[in-house]
Amino acid sequence: MFRDGLMSGKKVLVTGGGSGLGRSFALRQAELGAEIVICGRRQAVLDETAQDLLRAGAPSVDIFSCDIRDAAAIDEMFDAIWAKGPLTGLINNAAGNFVARTERLSPKAMDAVLNIVLHGSLYCTTAAGRRWIEGGQPGTVLSVVSSAATSGRAFTVPSAAAKAGVLAMTKSLAVEWGPYNIRTVAVAPGLFPTEGAWGNLRPDGSDKIPQAMEVPLRRLGDHSEIANLVAYLMSDEAGYISGECVTIDGGRDLLGGGGSGILGFFDFTDAQWETARKGKG
Ligand SMILES: CCCCCCC/C=C/C(=O)SCCNC(=O)CCNC(=O)[C@H](O)C(C)(C)COP(=O)(O)OP(=O)(O)OC[C@H]1O[C@@H](n2cnc3c(N)ncnc32)[C@H](O)[C@@H]1OP(=O)(O)O
Numbered sequence: 326m327f328r329d330g331l332m333s334g335k336k337v338l339v340t341g342g343g344s345g346l347g348r349s350f351a352l353r354q355a356e357l358g359a360e361i362v363i364c365g366r367r368q369a370v371l372d373e374t375a376q377d378l379l380r381a382g383a384p385s386v387d388i389f390s391c392d393i394r395d396a397a398a399i400d401e402m403f404d405a406i407w408a409k410g411p412l413t414g415l416i417n418n419a420a421g422n423f424v425a426r427t428e429r430l431s432p433k434a435m436d437a438v439l440n441i442v443l444h445g446s447l448y449c450t451t452a453a454g455r456r457w458i459e460g461g462q463p464g465t466v467l468s469v470v471s472s473a474a475t476s477g478r479a480f481t482v483p484s485a486a487a488k489a490g491v492l493a494m495t496k497s498l499a500v501e502w503g504p505y506n507i508r509t510v511a512v513a514p515g516l517f518p519t520e521g522a523w524g525n526l527r528p529d530g531s532d533k534i535p536q537a538m539e540v541p542l543r544r545l546g547d548h549s550e551i552a553n554l555v556a557y558l559m560s561d562e563a564g565y566i567s568g569e570c571v572t573i574d575g576g577r578d579l580l581g582g583g584g585s586g587i588l589g590f591f592d593f594t595d596a597q598w599e600t601a602r603k604g605k606g
């Protein structure tokens with residue numbers, strides 16, 4: 326689909342790049358010649374993915390065990406990255422999310438999601454932007470949001486609120502940092518199977534409608550489809566796109582804000598919510 330070496334000369338940090346969609350984004354850009362940096366909390370996951378990235382063709386791979394809720398840890402990571410050479414791109418991919426009745430969320434539960442998605446993305450984005458501006462270098466920030474950022478989403482309210490904030494950040498910085506040749510873009514995925522999303526958002530008993538039936542194209546997304554979109558947006562071929570969010574969901578959002586996926590929760594019993602909370606769903 327792309328010319329060989331499309332991403333040669335690029336160096337991209339993917340937060341949460343050790344697993345799930347982030348791993349697929351990193352692998353595709355490695356195949357296209359980018360140097361890759363990934364971070365996450367689980368060292369073993371990062372180690373394993375680093376080997377896959379080298380096998381895929383990345384000229385270099387660096388891994389950082391870093392919790393993006395910790396601004397000081399992020400700054401340390403960015404200093405260490407820059408010591409070897411500046412990034413050209415950042416992908417804000419790491420996220421946390423779970424289904425719960427909003428009125429029952431504790432402050433800690435709200436913060437668990439907001440601190441990863443909203444604060445973590447803002448910390449990483451400013452850590453990169455500050456360094457690009459000081460160094461007079463261009464850069465690209467791509468944030469992974471969801472249709473909840475514009476449509477909202479019942480039973481995952483902290484995530485919807487955080488993603489809306491990240492989308493607002495994307496649009497705001499496209500203007501503020503445009504003169505520095507820094508592009509900010511976003512993608513809004515529909516249903517792409519991953520351990521994290523399926524484990525946290527699809528407890529037993531919640532699927533009233535088979536997942537693929539929630540999508541006008543009648544199938545789930547394939548990781549290669551979104552990885553190619555992300556590679557394009559991170560490449561110079563997308564050099565005039567900024568402040569835009571591309572939805573990639575087989576038309577699902579147009580059915581009504583992803584509403585079908587949450588129908589099962591209206592009838593959830595206390596016992597089912599408890600099972601979901603304990604991660605047994
Ligand atoms: C399949 C449909 C797709 C639709 C797409 C929708 C768009 C968004 C998608 C995604 O973001 S998918 C990615 C999902 N992946 C993850 O969530 C992986 C990372 N997640 C985590 O690390 C945890 O799940 C976490 C809870 C977000 C954070 O973990 P941490 O270890 O920091 O927190 P805990 O100490 O476990 O809990 C903190 C706090 O939160 C309460 N809590 C946790 N889970 C639940 C729950 N299911 N229901 C209610 N409350 C929950 C927990 O009890 C703690 O609060 P207190 O009890 O201490 O007050």
Ligand SMILES: NC(=O)C1=CN([C@@H]2O[C@H](COP(=O)(O)OP(=O)(O)OC[C@H]3O[C@@H](n4cnc5c(N)ncnc54)[C@H](OP(=O)(O)O)[C@@H]3O)[C@@H](O)[C@H]2O)C=CC1
Pocket residue numbers: 340341342343344345346347364365366367368370391392393394417418419420421422441445469470471472513514515516517518519520521522
């Ligand atoms: N899959 C889907 O269908 C959809 C996904 N999305 C979005 O796509 C992105 C990827 O989702 P997906 O791959 O499914 O999610 P996963 O849960 O599978 O992966 C999340 C990744 O983020 C990392 N992560 C989580 N918390 C932190 C943290 N505090 N610090 C550093 N890294 C962290 C995890 O690693 P570790 O646990 O080791 O820290 C993991 O590698 C997210 O932004 C999500 O909101 C949006 C809509 C739909």
